[in-house]
Amino acid sequence: MKAMAIYPGKAMIGLVQSMRPRQWLKNVFIFAPLVFDEKLLRPEPLGRTVAGFAILCLLSGAVYIFNDLQDLERDRQHPSKRHRPLPAGELDPRIAWGATLLIPIGLAYPAFTLDPWFALIAYVYWGMNLAYSLWLKHRVILDVLTLASGYVLRVAAGVPLVHVERFSPWLYLCTLLLALFIGFAKRRQEIILLGENARNHRAILEEYTVRFLDEMMGVVMAATIVAYSLYTFSAPNLPSNHAMMLTIPFVLYGIFRYLYLIHVKGETAPPDELVLKDRPLLLTVILWGLTAVLILYLL
Numbered sequence: 001m002k003a004m005a006i007y008p009g010k011a012m013i014g015l016v017q018s019m020r021p022r023q024w025l026k027n028v029f030i031f032a033p034l035v036f037d038e039k040l041l042r043p044e045p046l047g048r049t050v051a052g053f054a055i056l057c058l059l060s061g062a063v064y065i066f067n068d069l070q071d072l073e074r075d076r077q078h079p080s081k082r083h084r085p086l087p088a089g090e091l092d093p094r095i096a097w098g099a100t101l102l103i104p105i106g107l108a109y110p111a112f113t114l115d116p117w118f119a120l121i122a123y124v125y126w127g128m129n130l131a132y133s134l135w136l137k138h139r140v141i142l143d144v145l146t147l148a149s150g151y152v153l154r155v156a157a158g159v160p161l162v163h164v165e166r167f168s169p170w171l172y173l174c175t176l177l178l179a180l181f182i183g184f185a186k187r188r189q190e191i192i193l194l195g196e197n198a199r200n201h202r203a204i205l206e207e208y209t210v211r212f213l214d215e216m217m218g219v220v221m222a223a224t225i226v227a228y229s230l231y232t233f234s235a236p237n238l239p240s241n242h243a244m245m246l247t248i249p250f251v252l253y254g255i256f257r258y259l260y261l262i263h264v265k266g267e268t269a270p271p272d273e274l275v276l277k278d279r280p281l282l283l284t285v286i287l288w289g290l291t292a293v294l295i296l297y298l299l
Contacts, residue, residue, distance in 0.1 A: 014085035019061030166237030
């Protein structure tokens with residue numbers, strides 16, 4: 001505690017680390033309406049979406065701090081989470097509590113100024129994540145559904161910022177299914193990584209088994225492939241020649257590659273970290289994005 005008073009810069013570093021900047025990558029889903037409504041090259045909607053992205057990053061950062069405060073004792077038993085600033089004793093909890101209050105309050109006016117509907121969705125997202133930290137993360141299946149809904153809200157937050165004209169509702173379903181796949185995969189990773197200590201770290205893990213999660217992932221994986229395939233040839237905003245169907249192989253390979261990594265190679269890293277760690281998987285995501293943009297903007 002004393003070190004915090006003498007070295008405020010260290011407290012600031014710990015605070016920023018607790019906001020988990022690496023996790024902010026998840027907020028790129030707010031760019032989906034911008035890209036798929038074919039407004040990526042327009043300065044005004046691009047600027048508004050970038051501003052919305054920054055607000056979501058700060059709001060999600062405040063939620064991560066709140067979550068660490070709630071899980072402080074359990075995180076101290078986790079092999080990797082115990083090194084975070086709060087469980088490691090590098091950040092004063094009083095500073096962390098102050099940030100969880102001041103960040104959402106300070107962002108309210110900028111968010112409302114940007115767009116009232118965006119502000120509403122952003123704070124619904126914030127409130128839902130608080131509810132997750134306090135209650136929903138202890139409810140089997142609802143915990144993963146809540147996390148998946150967060151991705152859908154990220155997409156929805158981008159819609160009013162670009163005043164969408166041809167954004168397909170199919171993308172909401174695809175986002176939800178992909179997020180469910182990631183959510184169940186994370187629960188599986190936690191059970192395998194923590195072993196017998198899993199229940200001590202997160203009580204909800206007692207309600208899951210690796211076999212159950214594998215079956216759920218299989219169901220969601222199949223639904224994701226079907227939903228995305230239907231989107232590529234039925235969405236009204238796509239090129240009439242159905243060229244978007246060319247992106248289906250990337251989705252297939254990406255899902256199959258992930259399953260190969262966890263079942264054959266025994267990878268235990270969370271899906272969002274594994275994408276950055278595994279080059280073939282990262283390359284697949286990049287190629288899918290480039291192909292989709294080329295089809296939308298050049299065909």
